[in-house]
Amino acid sequence: MLNLITETTNYLKDKGFENSEIGIILGTGLGKLIDEIEILQEVSYNDIPHFPTATVEFHKGRLIYGILAGKKVIVMQGRFHVYEGYSLQEVTYPIRIMEKLGIAALLVSNAAGAINLNFKKGELMLIEDHINLQGGSPLAFKGVDELGERFTDMSAPYDFSINSKFESIAKINDIKLHKGVYASVVGPQLETRAEYRMLKIIGADAVGMSTVPEIIVANHLNLKVAAVSVLTDECDPDDLKPVDIGEIIAMAAKAEPEMIVLFKELIRQL
């Protein structure tokens, strides 16, 4: 993998991606952060050597290099998911590239269902810890030890100091920001009532289909990491309604302005 990483990194350096400080993965509910960035360079995922093969769905996927709140950032507009048929190594390949391009911190956003019924749809949750239910590890491959410590420590995968900054920014700006545990499943089907009950019992506050593989690899690379979920639906096993993807997307959009304040202000303070 090392040779591939070098080739991809050199391609992006030639395009002007260099000395970046912060990496950002724009999930559902943070897409409009792009409007706040002074874009210096952008490349379609399709054109980046060794990036996961783009699917039709991915025609919009772009890696962006620019300035946000005075910092040099690399932004993934669109991410790869295991449910699209990519391997965990493919899903997390861009994290390894952003690290080679200089980032020291990775900020991640996603949409998630609320397992903790004290949390309501449209609200935000700062991820304090996670449970990997994707049935595999992005670090389980031959040669991983050439890229970092194979037995990566996971005692504190989310950076305490970034999280406390997020909390104080939320407070000052009157944004409700819950804290909790995010469980990551493969999807793409939503959960059954029995699965939502199980997720609650094992200690999850929210559930989604991304983020955990990215966080594991970021920890493998010793990056500082933080992640925020937009809660798009309430997963009450005793009163479960059929999912409405339209409503999930609408909820994510509703929370977007608050997410943008949180991320922009945090980046200013980093």
Ligand code: HPA
């Ligand atoms: N389950 C899994 N992923 C999700 C959900 C959910 O209920 N809501 C948004 N993403």
